[in-house]
């Protein structure tokens with residue numbers, strides 16, 4: 001049984017999959033969660049084939065009951081939680097006059113509300129890990145759109161600003177008890193999420209998912225005396 005364990009949401013591709021691999025390399029047992037089971041099972045089989053201790057739990061993080069299912073499956077398999085990675089996310093572009101309520105709700109639910117509910121559901125396991133080693137970690141994938149407003153992606157940007165604010169609040173509330181939170185704020189990363197813009201911004205000029213994931217290795221090594229509230233990742237020449 002792994003001595004440390006993690007949950008990664010949105011672990012079936014892109015940044016989440018790269019973070020899951022880093023956690024595997026760091027000898028964590030990992031619950032990989034994402035929405036579509038076939039894609040998730042393929043990703044989990046890939047990491048298991050590399051020798052990592054993973055389980056796949058499909059679930060739509062927009063649904064409270066499915067979040068609870070992911071957390072319960074993790075508890076049953078690993079019995080502890082040292083790192084929680086709230087990474088599942090979607091972005092749907094629209095000008096303000098064209099915003100559809102259903103799409104607005106989806107973006108807030110998946111990007112922001114799910115993060116809040118995962119904290120609540122995972123709190124007992126995180127507190128137990130913190131009592132043991134004072135270094136429980138929660139990583140919340142925000143975006144550079146969580147640091148500056150964006151036209152057309154305004155709902156996404158608002159949700160990601162919410163993630164940065166929530167992370168700050170969690171550090172006020174939980175860091176004194178040994179649960180430290182970090183918001184990751186990347187600009188364009190070469191994942192399926194940015195396919196829509198690759199005609200204009202070539203994939204090879206984008207940040208690599210591994211660039212973002214490597215920061216999690218660093219965060220795992222930071223001493224209990226140090227909180228890293230956020231990390232920005234920008235491309236050469238980008239304005240923040």
Ligand SMILES: NC(=O)c1ccc[n+]([C@@H]2O[C@H](COP(=O)([O-])OP(=O)(O)OC[C@H]3O[C@@H](n4cnc5c(N)ncnc54)[C@H](OP(=O)(O)O)[C@@H]3O)[C@@H](O)[C@H]2O)c1
Nearest residue numbers: 010012014015034035036060061088089143188189191193
């Ligand atoms: N790529 C970028 O340029 C960029 C920049 C800044 C921030 N981000 C953020 O990084 C995170 C990861 O995105 P990515 O770029 O790696 O994109 P991605 O490759 O499309 O991965 C998104 C992941 O989230 C999962 N997901 C989406 N909706 C879900 C739901 N309702 N329930 C459970 N899982 C769900 C997806 O699973 P399914 O495919 O099964 O839905 C997938 O595993 C997101 O929060 C995104 O906002 C990305």
